[in-house]
Amino acid sequence: xxxVKVAVGVDIGGTNxxxxxxxxxxxxxxxxxxxxxxGNGPDNLFDRLFEKINSSFSKFSEQNExxxxxxxxxxxxxxxxxxxxxxxxxxxIVNVLEIVKKYTAVPVSITNDANAAAIGEMIFGAAKGMExxxxxxxGTGLGSGIVVNGELVYGADGFAGEIGHMIYxxxxxxxxxxxRGCLETYASASGIKRxxxxxxxxxxxxxxxxxxxxxxxxxxxxxxxxxxxDKIALAAFDRTAxxxxxxxxxxxxxxxxxxxxxxxxxxxxxxxxxxPVKIYMEEFMLNIFKNKVQIIPSGxxxxxxxxxxxxxxxxxxxxxxxx
Amino acid sequence: xxxVKVAVGVDIGGTNxxxxxxxxxxxxxxxxxxxxxxGNGPDNLFDRLFEKINSSFSKFSEQNExxxxxxxxxxxxxxxxxxxxxxxxxxxIVNVLEIVKKYTAVPVSITNDANAAAIGEMIFGAAKGMExxxxxxxGTGLGSGIVVNGELVYGADGFAGEIGHMIYxxxxxxxxxxxRGCLETYASASGIKRxxxxxxxxxxxxxxxxxxxxxxxxxxxxxxxxxxxDKIALAAFDRTAxxxxxxxxxxxxxxxxxxxxxxxxxxxxxxxxxxPVKIYMEEFMLNIFKNKVQIIPSGxxxxxxxxxxxxxxxxxxxxxxxx
Numbered sequence: 278x279x280x281v282k283v284a285v286g287v288d289i290g291g292t293n294x295x296x297x298x299x300x301x302x303x304x305x306x307x308x309x310x311x312x313x314x315x316g317n318g319p320d321n322l323f324d325r326l327f328e329k330i331n332s333s334f335s336k337f338s339e340q341n342e343x344x345x346x347x348x349x350x351x352x353x354x355x356x357x358x359x360x361x362x363x364x365x366x367x368x369x370i371v372n373v374l375e376i377v378k379k380y381t382a383v384p385v386s387i388t389n390d391a392n393a394a395a396i397g398e399m400i401f402g403a404a405k406g407m408e409x410x411x412x413x414x415x416g417t418g419l420g421s422g423i424v425v426n427g428e429l430v431y432g433a434d435g436f437a438g439e440i441g442h443m444i445y446x447x448x449x450x451x452x453x454x455x456x457r458g459c460l461e462t463y464a465s466a467s468g469i470k471r472x473x474x475x476x477x478x479x480x481x482x483x484x485x486x487x488x489x490x491x492x493x494x495x496x497x498x499x500x501x502x503x504x505x506x507d508k509i510a511l512a513a514f515d516r517t518a519x520x521x522x523x524x525x526x527x528x529x530x531x532x533x534x535x536x537x538x539x540x541x542x543x544x545x546x547x548x549x550x551x552x553p554v555k556i557y558m559e560e561f562m563l564n565i566f567k568n569k570v571q572i573i574p575s576g577x578x579x580x581x582x583x584x585x586x587x588x589x590x591x592x593x594x595x596x597x598x599x600x
Numbered sequence: 601x602x603x604v605k606v607a608v609g610v611d612i613g614g615t616n617x618x619x620x621x622x623x624x625x626x627x628x629x630x631x632x633x634x635x636x637x638x639g640n641g642p643d644n645l646f647d648r649l650f651e652k653i654n655s656s657f658s659k660f661s662e663q664n665e666x667x668x669x670x671x672x673x674x675x676x677x678x679x680x681x682x683x684x685x686x687x688x689x690x691x692x693i694v695n696v697l698e699i700v701k702k703y704t705a706v707p708v709s710i711t712n713d714a715n716a717a718a719i720g721e722m723i724f725g726a727a728k729g730m731e732x733x734x735x736x737x738x739g740t741g742l743g744s745g746i747v748v749n750g751e752l753v754y755g756a757d758g759f760a761g762e763i764g765h766m767i768y769x770x771x772x773x774x775x776x777x778x779x780r781g782c783l784e785t786y787a788s789a790s791g792i793k794r795x796x797x798x799x800x801x802x803x804x805x806x807x808x809x810x811x812x813x814x815x816x817x818x819x820x821x822x823x824x825x826x827x828x829x830d831k832i833a834l835a836a837f838d839r840t841a842x843x844x845x846x847x848x849x850x851x852x853x854x855x856x857x858x859x860x861x862x863x864x865x866x867x868x869x870x871x872x873x874x875x876p877v878k879i880y881m882e883e884f885m886l887n888i889f890k891n892k893v894q895i896i897p898s899g900x901x902x903x904x905x906x907x908x909x910x911x912x913x914x915x916x917x918x919x920x921x922x923x
Contacts (some may be wrong), residue, residue: 433730
């Protein structure tokens with residue numbers, strides 16, 4: 278009997294690197310992880326990663342066959358197969374496809390984490406059958422993966438899709454990119470925390486959040502406070518949603534997508550973020566686009582979404598070849 | 601001998617409708633025009649248009665053969681073959697493909713004027729060989745045609761590419777779309793005129809432009825004044841370029857195009873607009889995109905650019921079929 282084909286999905290994060298074996302239907306087997314330890318450099322990581330992939334796969338190798346390895350990583354370039362100056366890994370330019378050749382003969386593809394999420398949604402998730410949609414990941418920063426005419430938008434250099442670095446306020450908050458006022462300094466887990474501190478300064482309302490230092494406060498604390506009707510927390514969600522909604526109206530004017538999928542830490546706040554984002558987006562929307570664009574949650578089960586996305590990268594390459 | 605194939609390129613404007621016969625190399629024969637007279641309705645226009653196309657073609661019909669008709673028009677929808685609520689024609693929803701069937705059996709395609717310009721640049725002009733680029737038309741408004749992976753971005757509904765309606769300032773200038781602060785209220789021939797009046801109020805500098813009423817002033821007058829070093833006119837170009845440059849940096853963050861082509865009335869100001877737009881765009885650009893994106897003029901000879909663009913629409917369809 279033929280062995281069932283699986284793609285290895287790898288997600289390289291600042292703290293941990295996660296992987297799993299993803300079949301054509303989006304089932305994920307043998308998920309596992311290892312510390313990224315970025316300080317030891319990329320060669321050290323890939324040494325340990327492939328050792329662990331091989332040992333994990335040994336229990337599936339009778340029934341399964343690996344058809345490719347998809348990797349999601351910060352600042353990864355699909356065209357060049359590189360990871361370039363990843364902010365939270367502290368590496369320079371790393372030629373991943375070159376390194377990985379030492380360990381495997383199967384096809385390897387790499388893309389940034391938000392693009393992997395978009396391909397995951399297209400192949401296995403909430404965007405199945407859609408040709409035009411956008412995935413926004415609301416984590417520490419704001420990442421985005423954009424699909425037009427059924428294909429990911431990589432642009433001329435492979436780095437397209439930086440919605441998080443559209444400038445919302447030219448004189449606004451300092452951004453990690455060295456500029457000011459980028460959308461991700463407002464609409465992200467760290468952005469909503471900054472907004473809480475802005476509101477604590479601005480308003481006199483009593484709030485649980487007045488007891489937290491900036492270093493202590495997490496977006497989970499803000500969510501918990503909002504669920505208890507804390508006025509500052511609710512105002513922070515509202516202000517975050519207003520800025521994100523307004524900016525998404527601009528994004529719709531460019532792309533006219535069928536749906537925008539919100540994903541990641543801040544999206545887990547559910548109605549607290551989805552409802553006002555939708556309302557504000559419609560408020561700022563050009564007439565011809567009003568009430569056309571859905572704002573929806575990820576269709577990938579949360580635990581292994583990143584792995585499914587990276588695995589989907591390989592399944593998408595296989596589909597493109599069949600076309 | 602085989603007759604040389606030509607596409608009819610038609611550009612429907614608020615005042616005049618222009619057409620011509622465009623061969624595969626971008627040569628344009630027999631250009632002609634007629635008054636649009638939008639008040640008499642679309643059927644009247646197409647009656648007169650096809651009568652004139654037929655009489656004009658009679659002198660080419662021995663050597664040439666028509667392979668299709670491409671139409672560029674405001675608010676045209678490529679997917680549906682319609683013109684929908686065009687602001688300067690005063691029509692409702694017009695099913696152009698349905699109307700045109702009465703007059704011809706060849707394939708007919710329709711798209712909005714900025715998209716036609718983008719296809720014209722891709723097939724015959726400055727974007728030959730590019731897979732990712734953007735055309736910005738700076739006329740009364742600001743139109744845009746966006747190409748990703750070699751294909752026009754139409755979005756889910758056919759109306760994508762409204763960069764002119766990205767909001768630059770939420771509390772800004774009234775826009776014809778009913779909202780405030782859209783980019784086209786600043787960066788367009790009418791936008792720079794509004795900026796002159798803003799500057800006349802703001803600054804005390806002597807200026808030729810203080811002699812013009814709002815109704816009198818044209819963008820040509822502003823250009824002429826700037827060429828004579830008029831401070832208000834120069835400041836108006838600078839402010840316009842700053843706003844456009846900043847917004848284009850946002851657009852680059854989304855699309856990472858190889859080039860942005862500026863086209864139309866205001867682009868005819870040449871260095872006065874190209875140089876500062878480039879400088880400001882780079883100033884506001886995310887690091888990874890700095891010094892990668894060209895800002896270039898149209899590669900279509902000015903007289904018949906709109907006709908070439910509409911004709912290119914048909915040649916592009918033929919190319920897609922050969923693929």
